[in-house]
Amino acid sequence: MSKINIYSIVKPSKDESDILIKNFIKMSQKYANVEVHYIFNKTIAKAQTIGEKEAQQSYSDVYEPLLKGYNIALDVLGKKVDSYKFSQILEGKNEINFFIGGAYGFKRDFLNKCDNIISLSDLTMAHKIANIVLTEQIFRGLCIINNHPYHK
Template sequence: MNIKVFTIEKSSDSRIDTLSREFIKMISKNALVEEVVLFNNKISKAQIKGFKEAKDSYTKIYESHLNGYNIALDVKGEEYDSCQFSKIFDNKMSINFFIGGAYGFNEEFLNKTHKVISLSKLTFAHKIAKVVLYEQIYRGLCIKNNHPYHK
């Protein structure tokens, strides 16, 4: 199974990066996982202009990566418990997770994905959402493989 996590980040944080790498290493025992960080001047300029322009720029940069089974993380998405989340990995060869930028996604992009999920009703900083997603991916794969991580 191939898993890609797409994010829009301006800068990195060594503490978050270290935690992300730890989860990626653990996930790699069950799946190939790759983090794809996308941020460019067009997104930066769009964010200055306003939320609609920002959402449109996220859609534009993410659209070319819509292959495989695509899941957007969005506040309007469906919430799952960990066991339900683990079922996402059933019979999938390639899964892409898209974490929205600061202004979220526009409806056009959400309609092009297979699923829209929410990690919580709470709002997380982008980098925290990424770590929570990695932990849930690891937990979900552990559930699928009867690993004792999920008790």
């Protein structure tokens, strides 16, 4: 069973979006172990008040130690993929890490260290919405791989 981590630079909170995210994670559990990790600390908070370069560096500092397995950054300039191509990205990998940047996105250097860069949409989304879309697409991709009728 594969392990899928979603890392997101956002302050943890308990709201309606968490219910949807947990629901997609629960449905995915028969195919993969999916976990969402919200990361926000004083260093990130301070860096975001200073400027873009400092904020991006703080995201890289937190994320780089987590680069193991197959690493995917979500970035507006990433490849656009449909659900079938997304499922192919998931297929056959033991550990997959998705990285959602903070308010200022990623440094090029961090993106170059990732195995893949994809975009969920041309639209800018709140982190919680991106997490909902990503967890739904992970479930959908796992269903496609396992011939479950959810995708149809």
